[in-house]
Every structure is written in structure tokens, then in C-alpha cells.
Amino acid sequence: HRNEDLAATLRSFxxxxxxxxxxxxxxxxxxxxxxxxIDLD
Structure with a gap:
């Protein structure tokens, strides 16, 4: 379950x-x- 939550968080992020x-x-x-x-000046 934790891995699925992490994957979903990464996807939305x-x-x-x-x-x-x-x-x-x-x-x-x-x-x-x-x-x-600025460089041209």
C-alpha cells in the first residue's frame, strides 16, 4: 500500500x-x- 501511495504522490508531483x-x-x-x-554594455 505504501508503495502505491508513494507512486501516486510522485505522479501528481x-x-x-x-x-x-x-x-x-x-x-x-x-x-x-x-x-x-548587461553583457553588451
Missing amino acids: SKDLKEQEPQAEKKRKKAAKKEEK
């Missing part, structure tokens, strides 16, 4: 991470663009 990834990618790209501008 990874699902949450996948849903959050796109937002994190956008933030990372914005931060990268700011860094590039």
Missing part, C-alpha cells in the same frame, strides 16, 4: 512540476535577455 515549467521557462528567458543587455 511530477504533473505539478510539468504544469509549472512553462512559466519558469518564460521567467528564465526574460532574465537571460536582461543579462545579455
Whole structure:
């Protein structure tokens, strides 16, 4: 039973991470663009 609960928890956890990834990618790209501008200066 414990293993099944753990697997279900991991599944929902990874699902949450996948849903959050796109937002994190956008933030990372914005931060990268700011860094590039600083490098150009």
C-alpha cells in the first residue's frame, strides 16, 4: 500500500512540476535577455 501511495504522490508531483515549467521557462528567458543587455554594455 505504501508503495502505491508513494507512486501516486510522485505522479501528481511530477504533473505539478510539468504544469509549472512553462512559466519558469518564460521567467528564465526574460532574465537571460536582461543579462545579455548587461553583457553588451
